[in-house]
Amino acid sequence: MNRTLYQFPxxxxxxxxRWLLDFKDLDYKVTNLFPGAHRVLTVWKANSTTVPTxxxxxxxxxxxxxMAFYLDAKYVLRPLLPSDPEQRRQAIILEExxxxxxxxxxxxxxxxxxxxxxxTDLLFDDYPLIKPFxxxxxxxxRRGIAQMYQVNxxxxxxxxxxxxxxxxxxxxVLLKNGGRYLVGHHLGLADIAVASLYAPLxxxxxxxxxxxxxxxxxxxxxxxxxxxxxxxxxxLRLYREERHARGNWRGQ
Ligand SMILES: N[C@@H](CCC(=O)N[C@@H](CS)C(=O)NCC(=O)O)C(=O)O
Numbered sequence: 001m002n003r004t005l006y007q008f009p010x011x012x013x014x015x016x017x018r019w020l021l022d023f024k025d026l027d028y029k030v031t032n033l034f035p036g037a038h039r040v041l042t043v044w045k046a047n048s049t050t051v052p053t054x055x056x057x058x059x060x061x062x063x064x065x066x067m068a069f070y071l072d073a074k075y076v077l078r079p080l081l082p083s084d085p086e087q088r089r090q091a092i093i094l095e096e097x098x099x100x101x102x103x104x105x106x107x108x109x110x111x112x113x114x115x116x117x118x119x120t121d122l123l124f125d126d127y128p129l130i131k132p133f134x135x136x137x138x139x140x141x142r143r144g145i146a147q148m149y150q151v152n153x154x155x156x157x158x159x160x161x162x163x164x165x166x167x168x169x170x171x172x173v174l175l176k177n178g179g180r181y182l183v184g185h186h187l188g189l190a191d192i193a194v195a196s197l198y199a200p201l202x203x204x205x206x207x208x209x210x211x212x213x214x215x216x217x218x219x220x221x222x223x224x225x226x227x228x229x230x231x232x233x234x235x236l237r238l239y240r241e242e243r244h245a246r247g248n249w250r251g252q
Pocket of ligand 1: 008011012013014035036049050051052064065099148
């Protein structure tokens, strides 16, 4: 197999990329890059500063949205985007919004959880060469993450408001479309983007974030609230019924 997804195990954009590949029924290897050092490879090969980065044969793609377009163009079975032009347009708009919401989900979640031992474990435990240095390195990595993603209580509160406002928008679209999918009558790019980018807020078995549920009161409270709402119930259903993971999020 000549297809590798480079990732951080904890990243929800990487979950989105894994789900895109799984949806397409493609085999792939998952390789973890360490935050910071990842740029050596991603900038060199894909001209991108972020993961997920996909290497598919001769091709390198350094962004999850570009990956979706690339995969749909190259592997035409099981389309991620609808063929109807209006639905296609809607799906692309929703996907872009989901990517923006993902930034707020990440900032809020880190503002609640960055200091917890569970997050430290998730940041280090899948890197056998670095794990032995977890204790001395953890404060530097936490500081780097806080700086890079502007994680602080004030920004966290703003992000909470934004991600909830966007959740409401997605929920309205979902309910208008019958409650099963965001666009049309099949799982597609918009669903995968929204579900994976909000997934860290829920307790979903076999995802990187399953261990975080009991971490803080605010997270528990939000999970409780989301689980009682259509969007949360939809997200849990998608994971239960339509997330057929082939690759292992832990990578190697
Ligand atoms: N627009 C990008 C966003 C990906 C992204 O934000 N990745 C984060 C991890 S969640 C990353 O690589 N951060 C490291 C960095 O910016 O140096 C995509 O959809 O692929």
